[in-house]
Amino acid sequence: MTATASVCAYSGAGQGSTQCFNKNNSSETGEAGAESLMPGSSANRASVVQGYGVFHGSAQVVIDGASAFNTAGFNTTSGATGIAVDTLTIGGGVGRANLQLTFTIDGLTAVSGSGPNYGSDAWLTTEVDSFAHRDGGGTETGKAVSGQIFGSRVVTLTGALPFFFDRPLDLKFITNVYAATGISAGYFGSTYSGRALANFGNTAVLTSMQAYDMNGNLIPNITISAASGTMYPLAAEPVPEPGTLSLMGLGIAALLYRRRQERAPGRRIWAFEGMRRSASQVRQHRRLTKATCRQPGRTTAAPSTPVIASAELPGDGAAGELRRGRTASVSL
Secondary structure: OOOEEEEEEEEEOOOOEEEEEEEEOOOEEEEEEOOOOOOOEOOOEEEEEEOOOEEEEEEEEEEEEEEOOOOOOEEEEEEEEEEEEEEEEEEOOOOEEEEEEEEEEOOEEEEEEEOOOEEEEEEEEEEEEEEEEOOOOOEEEOOOEEEEEOOOEEEEOOOOEEEEOOOEEEEEEEEEEEEEEEEOOOOOOOEEEEEEEEEEEEEEEEEEEEEEOOOOOEEOOOEEEEOOOOOOOEOOOOOOOHHHHHHHHHHHHHHHHHHHHHOOHHHHHHHHHHHHHHHHHHHHOOOOOEEEEEEOOEEEEOOOOOOOOEOOEOOOHHHOEOHHHOOOEEEO
16 A cells, blocks of 8 residues: 545535645645634634644634524534555564554643533544555454544553554554534524634654554564655663662672682682681680671670681781781671
């Protein structure tokens, strides 16, 4: 399927003025408006620009001091619809997965009015449909996802679009802006004013695509190629949590320590022999309870308690110097 973009804009009672445009491999622009409905009413207007993953649209209706001319009630609307279809091939995985899309919406909606039983509405909706190619031709209708937006926000479309890695996937982006105001039935002769604005001319932009396996796990490092040549944005790779970074640091420290020990085997033998001799001497002194190091290079002991004497620790008693200035602790 070729990449296409199309728009329709309409305004007036019953969508009285509508203009549609279609073009291949390009964004498209459309505008409709400037229709007076009755004395006291003002023109409505809608405009739209649709690209691949980018939508600019606005719709506005304003009625000032209009009179309901019958008992049936009436309304006036403005709106714009943009549609873009593109074919994507997603790599970086195997088998079937789900695609999720996130849009950043930057715009506003506003309504106001006065009079009996009037109503005004304004909104923007965005929807993405998928049509996954079957082997041997034909299409498989995917699941539509949609969200309704009021104001400015980041929106992840509900639902997921199933796809197969390394197979073509047709996506249809559909975005609408809509504004309406009117008076309900049964208010013949009533005068009212109403305003409705849905202004998303600032943008509704696709900001990320992410793939998940059938168990809901994020699939990192996917790639996307599009028939339109559009570089669709991918979700940022997850940053390791602080706990993970700490474990990595401990692992590196342990590795460095082990390498340092491997470079000095004689030191390890001395340490082992010293521990063995010390333990042997401890067993010979039943009254010995504790020996600790409280100062670098010196050994002290509790009063009236013999101190460990060792050939590796020259000197006797509390004045014995520790070899190489090591600190040590022995508890029984």
